Amino acid sequence: MQDVQLYQQILGLESPWKVSRVELDVDLEEIRVHVGHPRGMKFRCPECQVECRIHDHAEERRWRHLDSCQFKTFLVTRPPRVKCPEHGVKTILVPWAERGCRFTSLFERFALDVLLATQTVAGAMCLLQTSWDETWHFLERAVARGLERKEAKLLPRVGIDEKAFARGHTYITLLYDLDHSTVEAIPDGHDTDSAIACFSQLSREQIASIEAIAMDMSPAYVKAAKQTLPLAEQKIVHDRFHVMQLVTKAVDQIRRAEHRKLLLEDNPCLAKTKYLWLTNQENLSENQQVAMDRVFSLRLETGRAWGYKELLRDLWDHDDAGAATDYFKDWYRRVIHTKLTPLKKVARTIRERLDNVVSYCTHGVTNGVAEGLNSKIMSIKRRVGGFQNRENFKTAIKFYCGGLDLYPR
Secondary structure, eight states: OHHHHHHHHHHTOOTTOEEEEEEEETTTTEEEEEEEOOTTOEEEOTTTOOEEEEEEEOOOEEEEEEEETTEEEEEEEOOEEEEETTTEEEEOOOTTSOTTOSBOHHHHHHHHHHHHHHOSHHHHHHHHTOOHHHHHHHHHHHHHHHHHHOOOOOOSEEEEEEEEEETTTEEEEEEEETTTTEEEEOOBSSSHHHHHHHHHTSOHHHHHHOOEEEEOSOHHHHHHHHHHSTTGGGTEEEOHHHHHHHHHHHHHHHHHHHHHHHHTTTOOTTTTOHHHHHSOGGGOOHHHHHHHHHHHTTOOHHHHHHHHHHHHGGGGGOSSHHHHHHHHHHHHHHHHTSSOHHHHHHHHHHHHTTHHHHTHHHHOOOSHHHHHHHHHHHHHHHHTTOOSSHHHHHHHHHHHHSOOOOSOO
């Protein structure tokens, strides 16, 4: 009787459910806790919640529960079936598990904790002693549960970016809530239609609440925002990281061209200096600074380009868009009169979208949150060796980055 009373207490079963007996199977390393109820009870119809008399009992079923010591523990019972005047004969819902699940809610909550901690299905299944399909099903059920419960919160500051799913230019587009660091929508592709599909998943109130949207300089995303968001031109902020990435690539193009030219003159002074010119000035190590001073003194085109790159970084330190615009125009006049063709090309690109670059001074948003989430997403992808199924990849993103209420109640 002590084991019956023990499991009655630790399982937290409420009337009319009671533990009738406990079986220990040492060979299978299992504990089976049999649960029953008194005769003459009434149970609610799972469809309409009307109390009905018991019609009969279904076949014996078992639910995996939290382990007892090193033994797997199962709840075992024959669930009653009630005869509802409206819905006919129905099997009742047991209080310890959700509909259609063969694990108790407590075990499922524990499984989600393990999945979140390990961030891999393979790692979780080893700890839980479940199959891959069972473990993945926990994740799928949690996402479905979370999406059903999700409320349409306002999104004043959002970001949009692309992420490669697999080789061969296969992409997905992600819409981020920058204030809560969550992924809000994940359509396929990275074109205008994909971006429009992102916004179409939002309610009218959410669309109206958007005050700023951070993005790269992709014409497709700009076009989608203008077609979808009211007053979009005033809300678009071209991400600082992506703008500086364009400038940095131009500096590297200049370095490579000049390096080839110098090698023809047997001058290897730019050899092995690639990452020197890609680094911001304050991030240079002591050795890098010495190397930089040595090469910079040679008055090479690469050094001039790097200097213009560093000057442009001050654009985002201005207090208002007007001051930032004046600063850029001065920077542009200097660059455009040089022979640094790749940098001049980027300067013209920035000038074309200048209003949405200096809008950072008004809205103060970047896609830094998106970049952080992208790193997390790719880290998860690497841990599992990549996702072969695109929908599974999107489900995993929603599980780990969707900010959803995942747990059963």
